[in-house]
Amino acid sequence: ILLIVGVVYEHGFTISEHEASQLQTLYRFVWGVFLTEVTLRLLLEYKDTKRAFKKLTWILIALLYLTLIPVIFHRPEEEGAILYFWEFLNGKPYHIVLLLIFSFFNLSNGLVRLLGRRTNPSLILAGSFFIIIIIGTGLLMLPRCTMNGISWVDSLFISTSAVCVTGLTSVDVASTFTTSGFVVIILLIQIGGLGVMTLTSFFAMFFMGNTSFYNQLVVRDMVSSNSLNSLLSTLLYILGFTLAIEGMGMFAIWSDIHGTMGMTFEEEVAFSAFHAISAFCNAGFSTLPGNLGNPLVMTGHNPFLIYISLLIILGGIGFPILVNFKDIVLHHLRRIWKFLHTWEWDRHRFYHLYNLNTRIVLIMTFLLLVLGTILIAIFEWNHAFAGMSVADKWTQAFFNATCPRTAGFTSVDLTSLGVQSVLIYIFLMWVGGAAQSTAGGVKVNAFAVVVLNLVAVLRGTEKVEVFGRELSYDSIRRSNATVVMSLGVLFVFVFRDNLSKGASKLRLGSRTAGDLPVKRGDSGHLIRPQGQIADAQRQSTQDAPADEAELQAEQPPAVPRHHSLGLCDGLAGCQFRMLRQNVAGHGIAVRSHDAGDDQQHRPKKNIHGLKQHGHSYGFPIGKV
Numbered sequence: 001i002l003l004i005v006g007v008v009y010e011h012g013f014t015i016s017e018h019e020a021s022q023l024q025t026l027y028r029f030v031w032g033v034f035l036t037e038v039t040l041r042l043l044l045e046y047k048d049t050k051r052a053f054k055k056l057t058w059i060l061i062a063l064l065y066l067t068l069i070p071v072i073f074h075r076p077e078e079e080g081a082i083l084y085f086w087e088f089l090n091g092k093p094y095h096i097v098l099l100l101i102f103s104f105f106n107l108s109n110g111l112v113r114l115l116g117r118r119t120n121p122s123l124i125l126a127g128s129f130f131i132i133i134i135i136g137t138g139l140l141m142l143p144r145c146t147m148n149g150i151s152w153v154d155s156l157f158i159s160t161s162a163v164c165v166t167g168l169t170s171v172d173v174a175s176t177f178t179t180s181g182f183v184v185i186i187l188l189i190q191i192g193g194l195g196v197m198t199l200t201s202f203f204a205m206f207f208m209g210n211t212s213f214y215n216q217l218v219v220r221d222m223v224s225s226n227s228l229n230s231l232l233s234t235l236l237y238i239l240g241f242t243l244a245i246e247g248m249g250m251f252a253i254w255s256d257i258h259g260t261m262g263m264t265f266e267e268e269v270a271f272s273a274f275h276a277i278s279a280f281c282n283a284g285f286s287t288l289p290g291n292l293g294n295p296l297v298m299t300g301h302n303p304f305l306i307y308i309s310l311l312i313i314l315g316g317i318g319f320p321i322l323v324n325f326k327d328i329v330l331h332h333l334r335r336i337w338k339f340l341h342t343w344e345w346d347r348h349r350f351y352h353l354y355n356l357n358t359r360i361v362l363i364m365t366f367l368l369l370v371l372g373t374i375l376i377a378i379f380e381w382n383h384a385f386a387g388m389s390v391a392d393k394w395t396q397a398f399f400n401a402t403c404p405r406t407a408g409f410t411s412v413d414l415t416s417l418g419v420q421s422v423l424i425y426i427f428l429m430w431v432g433g434a435a436q437s438t439a440g441g442v443k444v445n446a447f448a449v450v451v452l453n454l455v456a457v458l459r460g461t462e463k464v465e466v467f468g469r470e471l472s473y474d475s476i477r478r479s480n481a482t483v484v485m486s487l488g489v490l491f492v493f494v495f496r497d498n499l500s501k502g503a504s505k506l507r508l509g510s511r512t513a514g515d516l517p518v519k520r521g522d523s524g525h526l527i528r529p530q531g532q533i534a535d536a537q538r539q540s541t542q543d544a545p546a547d548e549a550e551l552q553a554e555q556p557p558a559v560p561r562h563h564s565l566g567l568c569d570g571l572a573g574c575q576f577r578m579l580r581q582n583v584a585g586h587g588i589a590v591r592s593h594d595a596g597d598d599q600q601h602r603p604k605k606n607i608h609g610l611k612q613h614g615h616s617y618g619f620p621i622g623k624v
Contacts (some may be wrong), residue, residue: 003103004028007096011180012142031095034102035064047493060105063098129192133159145181162188165438167284167408174289182270185285193281193315193438194242249276249311256303261296279311282438284408292399292411296554302395308409309402313369316406316433317361324358348582357445361434364444372401372428376421384416403582404428406439416582430486442486449479 004039009015015023038061041049053061070090076083088094136159141150154170161168162185177185254272257263263271271287276284290295298302314322331353339345354362377385377397385393396411403409404425417425432441449464453476456464464471 001103001107002026003099006030007100008139008142012139012144014143027092027095027099030099030103031197034099035067038064049241050360060098060101064102067095067098075385128554129163132191133163137161139184140177140181142180145178145184146176147178148176150176159188162283162285163192165189165192165281165283166440167282172289173285174287179270182274182287186274189281189283189285190277193277193283194238208380237323237326238319241319241326245314246273246276246280249280249307252307253304256301256307257297260300265464275308276311279308279407279409280315280438282312282315282406282433282440284403284410292409293413302391305395305399305411309399312402312405312407312409313365316437316439317365318434318437320436321358321361321434324355326415328353341595346541356467357435359467360448361444364448365434368405368428368431368444369398369401372404372424373398375424376400379418379420379424380412382411383418384421401428405431405441406433406437430490446479449475450483452478468512 003026006023010020010023041063055076066089071085073086075090076086119194133156137152137156139145140155140159141152143149150171157170158173160166174186250269250272253275254268257271258268259577261268261271274285277283286289286292287432288293288296291306292298292308302485335345373394374397377393380400381393385396388396399409399411400421401424405428414422414425430441431447432443433439434442435445452466452471453464464476
């Protein structure tokens with residue numbers, strides 16, 4: 001903890017030479033503590049340590065002992081590989097990274113040990129997110145994380161939005177945060193997308209491997225592993241899929257924006273990495289003013305919007321489906337490999353290659369995307385998408401059908417959308433993504449089960465069947481409970497918001513279901529977005545009470561400012577971290593039943609050189 005506090009203080013504040021010297025003393029003290037602790041453990045408990053430690057743990061211990069070389073041996077006088085190796089081991093980055101790994105490893109091991117005390121896993125999960133949010137709030141308030149400072153309320157709001165991957169902000173992200181601030185935000189998004197317990201459990205089990213049986217049972221339920229034997233491999237798959245997909249997405253985004261946005265190579269890479277992580281984790285944060293409706297990406301960058309949409313979809317279908325995809329690909333690769341060696345095609349059919357959960361999620365996702373794209377294109381073809389080419393209109397329709405279900409990105413002024421499109425948005429936000437994904441909502445799994453149950457009731461059948469298999473009673477019961485509870489929560493908050501005079505019913509409903517983007521004017525109050533058309537303003541004035549109309553007439557118009565505000569992921573922003581026994585639609589238990597299986601209102605930006613507020617629109621490299 002002392003090491004982490006020291007690193008935060010060093011990179012968050014402007015420090016003097018005396019303070020830098022004191023921090024170096026602190027780092028040496030922590031290094032000595034870790035070295036002493038590891039040495040005593042090896043000497044006094046070698047047998048237990050040898051049995052408990054993994055191979056990677058021994059590698060880290062060896063790297064820690066290598067830090068003694070600069071202490072024992074003087075700096076070589078001759079140039080060469082030995083000198084470079086000595087300077088590398090004596091360098092500050094090597095020491096800090098290594099000590100941070102040990103620190104995080106110890107903290108993770110301590111958190112997992114709490115599970116062994118029969119502590120309520122849900123309480124630990126909620127508490128861990130609360131702690132991360134508080135830490136993120138403090139980090140975002142550091143002087144070197146912002147241009148001109150930020151209030152604690154705005155910092156708390158943005159930290160919560162990043163950890164819960166909702167995409168809402170109360171300030172202009174592009175002009176408020178520096179490189180350090182963007183790094184903090186993207187780390188909070190990554191932690192929130194994967195889940196605190198997933199990360200800590202992975203580190204504890206991967207480096208130690210001596211967690212209790214109860215701990216492993218809890219973690220197994222959290223990540224939906226088939227057995228305890230495959231628990232570590234499941235955690236590896238989750239982290240591996242995340243890094244691989246985000247890496248490919250980063251490269252794809254960079255290939256589209258390279259040389260077109262006036263950024264340096266480092267800024268382009270940082271911009272691509274930030275948006276790839278934000279898209280896969282369904283966070284909806286962007287470093288561009290006006291989110292993805294910025295003119296820089298609205299013209300000639302349809303591949304960029306498609307890449308973002310694909311990352312959102314992959315993050316929203318859930319890690320179990322990605323693991324099932326891996327099994328399917330390996331199965332077909334084995335068949336091809338066998339054919340190349342024997343020249344005989346394997347005609348055996350694997351009936352359960354796609355499990356029931358995968359089928360339901362893929363079909364529901366496909367239907368929601370296709371129907372959403374077609375309907376939005378029909379309703380907004382000559383309205384919000386007016387003036388665009390045919391390719392741009394279909395791209396925008398697909399992008400705006402993808403984002404409401406899970407992410408918070410926006411590319412058009414949502415106040416320019418018709419009522420029908422807004423209702424589609426509300427429905428997509430309410431349904432959300434799949435269980436055990438980075439998306440929110442009631443989950444397509446639960447929604448599909450409720451629809452199938454309704455169909456069975458209308459048909460008068462007692463069993464709920466799909467693809468020749470019967471859904472378990474427990475899955476139906478929990479799915480119905482989830483949907484009813486979500487509708488109840490929506491009703492309560494819509495009713496409460498409507499107590500405010502003059503509130504737009506449609507806007508309140510959409511904001512409660514999924515947080516349609518709103519802007520904040522100079523008065524500090526939440527108001528409607530600056531792109532609101534005149535007809536809507538006149539209609540709002542006509543429908544409002546007399547006292548409200550007078551108030552609107554007296555109030556000066558707010559100065560429009562773009563904010564990276566987007567659509568919330570629905571009711572459950574932290575759904576991937578919920579335990580299976582506490583969430584409906586976590587997966588579908590089955591019993592075998594059959595053998596078969598407007599840019600016109602957007603303020604103009606200075607896009608020449610992409611420099612505004614002292615840093616780049618992409619990612620202000622070099623301002624740490």
